[in-house]
Amino acid sequence: MDAITARKTWRSMEAVHGMIYFTPDAQPAYAAVGIVGARAGYFASRVAAMGAVPAEVVIATFYNFHPDLVRRSMENVWSLTSPTAMLTARLNAVDSSLRRAFGDEVIGSVELAEAAGLTQRAALIAAEHPEGRPLFAAHASLPWPEEPHLALWHGQSMLREYRGDGHIAALTLEGLTGIEALITHGASGDVPSAVLQASRAWSDDEWQAGIEGLAARGLVADDGSFTDAGRAQRQAIEDATDRAAMAPYVALGDDAALTLRGVGKTLSRAVIAAGLLPMDPARFVDPQ
DSSP states (O other), rough: OOOHHHHHHHHHTTHHHHGGGGTTTTTHHTTTTOOSHHHHHHHHHHHGGGOOOOOHHHHHHOSSOHHHHHHHHTHHHHHHHHHHHHHHHHHHHHHHHHHHHHHHHHHHHHHHHHHHHHHHHHHHTTOOOOTTTTHHHHHTTSSSOSHHHHHHOOOOOOOOHHHHHHHHHHHTTOOOOOOHHHHHHHHHSOOOOHHHHHTTOOHHHHHHHHHHHHHHHSSOOTTSSSSHHHHHHHHHHHHHHHHOOOOOOOOOOOOOHHHHHHHHHHHHHHHHHHSSOOTTTTHHOOOO
């Protein structure tokens, strides 16, 4: 299996995991255990697997959010709720969201159960290689849900954090700060730079300073667009990320990966059709 095939297999199921950051079921679930506000809910629910860690740990592991945003969002979080409560609330939100998206027929289908089993196999293979992957390792320590749709979500969450931790390592080795990583992400065209800047709470002055720093190194032009050197660096980072995330899918093999891609595209379409993920469907159902 090549790295691109492995990436496509991961991406095809990613909407099933990624919807938890957008579903309208999440904020009420978090509010029920004491956490109000989208930012606080996002950070606390995702980092809860690591325990009641301080904001500095979130800054380190989430990498590209403005540190002040993280500190504000995490202030008093663990005096208002507990990591266990947040994890339970998140899984409850996953359950209600996926049940609504899939319906009883898909929830009880052989295809979903098979995909859940394959995803669990891949995630357990990843768990044999936790080195340097703190957010993944934390999720790998959590108990597996019994119901197939929840096991599928949990396994895909593990694989997402496995890949994400590897991506951060690749960015760090290239000497990019969090804001510089965002600027190069924007330059790649995957997500508009304005969206990345606003969602991570960087000011215009900070963003411009980041562009100037990258321009001084020959990686972007004055308008933030890639130079040839910057484009080559970004490709090297993506290639390194792909290689570091391959092992679980290589162990599954091509036939199982093909099965996962087929089911993943169907489930991703259902998630998007249910309004749980406001993103371009092509990013998931036709992954490149």
